[in-house]
Amino acid sequence: MKFNTKNPQSKKRILICGLGNIGRKHVRILHQFWPGIEKAVMRSGFGPNCPETKLVEKQFFEYEQAINWKPDAAVIASPAPLHLEQALLLAQEHIPLLIEKPIGTGEDPSHKWQDLVRISLEVPILVGYVLRHDPCASFVKEKLRSNCLGPILEADFYCGSWLPDWRPNLDYRQCVSARRDLGGGVLMELSHELDLAQWLLGPIEIKTSSIMQSGLLEIDVEDQAWLLGKARDSNILSIRINFCSHPPRRNMILRGQNGELSWDLLSGTVIINSKNNQDQQFHSNGQTDDKFRYQIEHFLACIDGKAKPICSVSEGIHALNLVDQARLKSIQQEVSKP
Numbered sequence: 001m002k003f004n005t006k007n008p009q010s011k012k013r014i015l016i017c018g019l020g021n022i023g024r025k026h027v028r029i030l031h032q033f034w035p036g037i038e039k040a041v042m043r044s045g046f047g048p049n050c051p052e053t054k055l056v057e058k059q060f061f062e063y064e065q066a067i068n069w070k071p072d073a074a075v076i077a078s079p080a081p082l083h084l085e086q087a088l089l090l091a092q093e094h095i096p097l098l099i100e101k102p103i104g105t106g107e108d109p110s111h112k113w114q115d116l117v118r119i120s121l122e123v124p125i126l127v128g129y130v131l132r133h134d135p136c137a138s139f140v141k142e143k144l145r146s147n148c149l150g151p152i153l154e155a156d157f158y159c160g161s162w163l164p165d166w167r168p169n170l171d172y173r174q175c176v177s178a179r180r181d182l183g184g185g186v187l188m189e190l191s192h193e194l195d196l197a198q199w200l201l202g203p204i205e206i207k208t209s210s211i212m213q214s215g216l217l218e219i220d221v222e223d224q225a226w227l228l229g230k231a232r233d234s235n236i237l238s239i240r241i242n243f244c245s246h247p248p249r250r251n252m253i254l255r256g257q258n259g260e261l262s263w264d265l266l267s268g269t270v271i272i273n274s275k276n277n278q279d280q281q282f283h284s285n286g287q288t289d290d291k292f293r294y295q296i297e298h299f300l301a302c303i304d305g306k307a308k309p310i311c312s313v314s315e316g317i318h319a320l321n322l323v324d325q326a327r328l329k330s331i332q333q334e335v336s337k338p
Contacts, residue, residue, distance in 0.1 A: 015071035017042040018078030027052040080183030096124040103316035124302040126309040127316030129195040133294040135284040149256030152234040161248040178219040185221035190241040195319040202232030206325040
């Protein structure tokens, strides 16, 4: 099974499970950049019609039909509670997978995760933490590898936005992000920050956390979280995420013995200020969808045996474990209050 990532006319089949916001994005990007790849969607039957259905060759409502179509690969973009079930079903058929984050809900049986990890040793499975595919992330990773900041003393990750603005054409109260039964909540939706921290700084331990509902949104999940912890290479790690504030802001600041690195994720700019006055700046001109295109390029390369998944099943599970750690620490905080 070979994908030719150089030739957009390569005639292969990709199944997209779920036609929500991210599923539709994958359909559009595949249609634009790999028009020769046949696309099909696996749908629940409850979602509304959308223009992207005109860009696919097939629609399925039963797993057996989708598997009989013999896809060469699949993208799992359904709600998080369905991820593990769908992943096992498809991976057991030796179908390579791109599983959108989060990889699950944290409530799935551990032996099933072990099964998926075992299968991933033979079948390419990529977890879709798309920020790893941002050119700025690669730049930051390389600078940390070169130790340009010296020992990292502080690391601060922040992401704040207003949930109703995410998908202005939809009722935010009905979207996955806002519903506990669909695996929503700020910790799940913005677990990108947790994954990015562990990828850049090494294993992370959450020491304390505070998880809250601001009351500003009509939702049944948390919309604010503050996590304080320790990473392998930093003394203090802070992660602050919310989707109940204006204006949108997303950045990361690393402070070391020899300087400071600041990454504005919204503008795609990295600035390094060094004590030796050798300041540096890197800017990515890409748009949001470009990261998803780079992710698909990487996925196709993994299928072709030319790359290994930049985010493995085990790493996806670890990000989920960090969410569980944060929830546990927050509960312990509340219990210990006088």
